[in-house]
Amino acid sequence: MLDSFLQSSSILFLGYSTIGFVTVPNFLIPILGTLIGMFFGILPGVSGITAMALLIPFTFSWDLIPTILLFGSIYGGGTYCGSITAILVNIPGTAPNAATCLDGYPMARKGQAKTALGASASASAVGAAFGVFVLIAMLPVMRATVLAFGPAEFFMLAVLGLAVIAVVSEGNMIKGLAAGGIGLLLAFSGRDPVTGTLRFTFGTLYLHDGIRLIPLFLGIFAVTEMISLAASSRKTISGLERVEQLTGSLWEGVFSIFRHFGLFVRSSIMGTIIGMIPGIGGTVASFVAYGHAAQSAKDSGQFGKGDIRGVIAPEACNDAKDGGSLVPVLAFGIPGSEGAALVMVAMILHGLIPGQELMTKNLHLAFLLIWALFLSNQLTSIIGVMIINQVVRATVIRTQLLVPFIFVLAVIGAYAERKALGDVLLTFIFGTIGYLMKKNEYPRVSLVIALILGELFEVNFRQAMRLHEFGRLDFFDRPIFLALVALTLVSLLYPVYRAWRSKSGTDLHRHLAGKT
Amino acid sequence: MFHITGRTLFTFSALLFVALLLWISSGYPPRARQVPDVIGWFTLICLIIQLVLDGAPQLTAKLGVFRSDQLYPVDKQVREARATEQAQGRLEVIAFSWLLFLLVGLVLLGFLVFIPIYILCYLRFQAAHSWLRATVYAGATWLFVYLLFVRLFEIRLYTGMILERFLDL
Numbered sequence: 001m002l003d004s005f006l007q008s009s010s011i012l013f014l015g016y017s018t019i020g021f022v023t024v025p026n027f028l029i030p031i032l033g034t035l036i037g038m039f040f041g042i043l044p045g046v047s048g049i050t051a052m053a054l055l056i057p058f059t060f061s062w063d064l065i066p067t068i069l070l071f072g073s074i075y076g077g078g079t080y081c082g083s084i085t086a087i088l089v090n091i092p093g094t095a096p097n098a099a100t101c102l103d104g105y106p107m108a109r110k111g112q113a114k115t116a117l118g119a120s121a122s123a124s125a126v127g128a129a130f131g132v133f134v135l136i137a138m139l140p141v142m143r144a145t146v147l148a149f150g151p152a153e154f155f156m157l158a159v160l161g162l163a164v165i166a167v168v169s170e171g172n173m174i175k176g177l178a179a180g181g182i183g184l185l186l187a188f189s190g191r192d193p194v195t196g197t198l199r200f201t202f203g204t205l206y207l208h209d210g211i212r213l214i215p216l217f218l219g220i221f222a223v224t225e226m227i228s229l230a231a232s233s234r235k236t237i238s239g240l241e242r243v244e245q246l247t248g249s250l251w252e253g254v255f256s257i258f259r260h261f262g263l264f265v266r267s268s269i270m271g272t273i274i275g276m277i278p279g280i281g282g283t284v285a286s287f288v289a290y291g292h293a294a295q296s297a298k299d300s301g302q303f304g305k306g307d308i309r310g311v312i313a314p315e316a317c318n319d320a321k322d323g324g325s326l327v328p329v330l331a332f333g334i335p336g337s338e339g340a341a342l343v344m345v346a347m348i349l350h351g352l353i354p355g356q357e358l359m360t361k362n363l364h365l366a367f368l369l370i371w372a373l374f375l376s377n378q379l380t381s382i383i384g385v386m387i388i389n390q391v392v393r394a395t396v397i398r399t400q401l402l403v404p405f406i407f408v409l410a411v412i413g414a415y416a417e418r419k420a421l422g423d424v425l426l427t428f429i430f431g432t433i434g435y436l437m438k439k440n441e442y443p444r445v446s447l448v449i450a451l452i453l454g455e456l457f458e459v460n461f462r463q464a465m466r467l468h469e470f471g472r473l474d475f476f477d478r479p480i481f482l483a484l485v486a487l488t489l490v491s492l493l494y495p496v497y498r499a500w501r502s503k504s505g506t507d508l509h510r511h512l513a514g515k516t
Numbered sequence: 517m518f519h520i521t522g523r524t525l526f527t528f529s530a531l532l533f534v535a536l537l538l539w540i541s542s543g544y545p546p547r548a549r550q551v552p553d554v555i556g557w558f559t560l561i562c563l564i565i566q567l568v569l570d571g572a573p574q575l576t577a578k579l580g581v582f583r584s585d586q587l588y589p590v591d592k593q594v595r596e597a598r599a600t601e602q603a604q605g606r607l608e609v610i611a612f613s614w615l616l617f618l619l620v621g622l623v624l625l626g627f628l629v630f631i632p633i634y635i636l637c638y639l640r641f642q643a644a645h646s647w648l649r650a651t652v653y654a655g656a657t658w659l660f661v662y663l664l665f666v667r668l669f670e671i672r673l674y675t676g677m678i679l680e681r682f683l684d685l
Contacts, residue, residue, distance in 0.1 A: 021668070058669055174566045181559025182530065185537050188552045197548035200537060223615070230611035233604065400643035401653075407618055408631050408657065416671045421623065428619055432612070440526045458551045 001139060001363065008367035017066040029066050030073035034376040037077020038384065042085060047094045048078030050225055050406070052342040053217040056349065057413040064350040068365060071346045072372025073379075075339050079319050080124040080380045084388075087116045087311070096318045099286035103303060103310025110306045111247045117388055118253025119308050120315045121381040123264060126257060127316030128377030130268040131275065131323025132370055138276075139366070142331040143359045151463035152475060154332065156484035158457040161334045164277060164491045165446050173495060175442045183447035186211050187454020194462050206422045213345055215414045215423045216451060219430025220444050221338065222410045227435045230403045236396045250385065256308050257316070263293055263309055264316050271317035275324025277336065289317030322373055330354055330366050333456065338445050341452050343369070518571040527570050531563040614638060626676030628666075632658040 015026040040051040052074050059067050082093025087104035100120065107116040149157070162184075166176030189200035190210025201207040257264045267289040274285040293313035294303040303310050328334040333354035335341035344354055347369075352358060358366055414427040437444050467473035475481055518524075538556040541549040617637075621630040632654040639650035665671045675683070 058665070061669060172566075172569075174562050174569065178530065178559055178562040178566060181555050181562060182534065184555045185534065185552060185559065188555075192548045195545060195548045197544055199544060199548060199552065200540060227608075227611045227615065230614070231604070231607040233607070398643065401639070404614075404635055404638040405657065407615065408634070408661070411618065411622060412627065412661065412665055412671075412673070415627070415674060416665070416669070419672065419674070421674060424619065424622065428615060431615070436526055440523050442526075442530075461551060462547075 004363035005136075005367050007364040008371055011065060011364070011368060012069070012371050015065070017063055017069075019062055019066060024066075026065065026069060029069040030372050030375040031379060033070045033073025033372065034077040034379040034383065037074040037376060038081045038380050040074075041078025041081035041093050041380075047082065048074045049338045049342060050222045051078070052339070052346070053221040054406070054409050054413050056217065056342065056346055057214050057416040059346065060349065060417060062350075064347075064352055064365070065368065067346055067350050068352075068368050069372045071343045072369040073376035075343050076128065076319075076322055076373040076376035077380045079128075079322065079377070080121060080315070080384055083120040083124070083311075083315055084117065084384070087120065088113060096286050096321075097314075099290040099314035099318075100311055102290060103305075103307050106304065106306035107248075107308065107311065112249075112253075112306065114248035114250040114388070115253035115256070115308065116248070116311050118248075118250040118385065119256045119311045120253070121385045122254040122257050123267075123312045123315040124319040125378050125381035126264070127268045127271060128319035128322055129374065130265075130316075131272045131320035132374045132377075133323075134272045134320075135323040135326055135370060136367075138327055139359075139363070142327060143363075146331045146356050146359050148480060149332065150473070150478070151460040151467065152473060152478055152481045153484060154456060155460035155464055156481055156488065157328075157332055157334055158453045158460070160484050160488045160491065161328070161336065162446070162450055162453065162457075163488050165336075165443070165449055167491055167495055172441075173492075176446045179437065179442045179444070179446035180450040183450025184454050184457060186447075187451045188458065193455060193459050206420070211451065212417070212423055212426065213349075213452070214417050215426035216430050216448065217342065217345070218410045218414050219427040219432075220434040220448055222406055222413075223427060223431025224434030224438060224444070226403045226406045226410075227431060228438065229399050232399065234399055236398055250388070253308070254385065257312055260309055260312055263296070264312055266292065266296075267313040267316040268320040271320030272324040274317070275321030275336070276327040285321045286314035286318045289313040319377055322377065323370075326369065326373065330358055330369070335449055335452060338448060341449055345452065519573065520571070524567060524570045527563060527567045531560065531567060534559050534563060610642070614642065622674070622676070624676055624678050626679055627673035628658070628662065629676060629679065631661055 012026050012030075016023050017026055017029065036051050036055075037048040041048050052071055055070070055074070059070065062070075078094065079096070082097035083100045083104065084093065086092040086097040086100040087108050090101050090105040092098040092101055104116045104120065107113065162180045163177075166180050167173050185200070187210070189207050190198070191208065192199055198208060270289050270292065271285050274288065290310060290313055293309050294300050297303065297307075297309060325336050325340050328336055329340045329344050331354075333344065335344045347354060352362060352365060410427060410431075411424050414423045415421070417423060434444055437447070464473060464475075468475065534556055538553065538560065541552045541556065544552075618630075618634055621634055624630070625633070635657045636650045636654035639645040639653055640647060643650075645653070661673075666673060
């Protein structure tokens, strides 16, 4: 493992990559990715996910190493910047930053905007480092675990991931399950991997290879968000007409995590663990951490009115989860969020398959991804703090200026992969579907991840069934499989049980309801 | 009483789509349709339940068990933030119209010709920029697309039906 780490470090700091006709040192690529992630992350409604979806088709001609570095750094680069608008204008840049609004915005209104931003920056950077270190520590365990997984376990893991995503994503559980089911059905289009039968092609040659992921991502993430922006009444991305002068003490905020070090560590641990569970994303993680901070504080009276702990906890948790979320991706090829899904797809499109192959033969590439994530999380906080006034100006970009450019990038991206106008049309179709899903509170993440996991789901299910038919596999003799079945049932039934027990909601729900 | 709203129509459309897929899969060999059938029927049942919940809100209120957002208030702030950006019908129609305009224009005129036209029209007529500013942005976009995608990434962009017919002649 040390060899792989040293190899990846050497590639990153001493290596070069050719992009088009330009040769760049590899260490510049995470900086580029960070800046891209920051720019998209600060814009409410547009996130690093949109950036990754737009960039996937344009990186086809790239080598694997710059692709890993770019996407890993975009993945980590946008998280802190989403807290900037959460603090300044009470609009989270990304959904996981929503918990930061609760105390970050009141702090800004009290004239402590810089303090809140400083606390967010340091909590993000150090929390992310925590998550990455845990990820590295988990690698030997992951390697051993992944080799113990067979078709039955992989199938059940896919089911668990889909079930958890369905339960915790927006809207209600039924909608989540339905969206996941539709995603799986779309995944089955094209040629059946076992029998070779063409399925759900509607008589068109275009669908013989199934639903293409690039048009799907571009439509669901980029086009949908731009339609939402275009259809909103906001003149600027944030709704503000101009940027106001920031007040407060930046460095007081930066060092605040050391004053509340216990809370910071607990939040980081929570984020890392939650990030490891497929399906549970940053939104859940950040609110869990916020709830813990509020409930564990001896003096919780200021929560919701501008308590810095209400910024530290969710931001540390949110960034620590990035490291944890790579555990299922690297070990099993199961993405737990849209961002992780896009990182994984970018790797797959360049021939790197997560899972056993990555953890055994290409561990140095896994370390490269971890490096990119770590660097981007640190850089985004450092750069964000240094140029905070300039970064904030991005929040007043005119909506009608951004929308047409993103549309143009999306259509070019859709076309670039196969030079097929059908991909452009599919992008529009998925953009429309994604917008309607968003409007009717059907979780897009369930559909996307189900579509990605569809082949894994079906192939492993059928392999497991065949092995069972031949008497080579006894499901009751596989403890990991049984544990995953139990976890799946718990994740589906627990919300029902809690709703049945609690008519008025959780303490946190009452706490939040009282604050608004 | 059953309420027909946008939500019920969307759910009903999804239900029809899944039913269509199930009907199509009935013609496949048994092994090929095994997994799609299981998933399809499960999804269909979920959508039927959701259709009932969407169309009968009084039932939804009673059956609180299905609302996970009451248990995990994680989306509360996000929903509130989104509520301030709630799309109005007219703005949606305009947004989709511009999207359709882009699609049709690309098919007819191709990327390099239509993209600057699109940017110019959008910025001038939708964003109410001046002709000069819209033209500058359109030109800059064309240059950006040409240098980045055509020259650097070496992507051959579609030239459009009209131009292709013209070149053939």
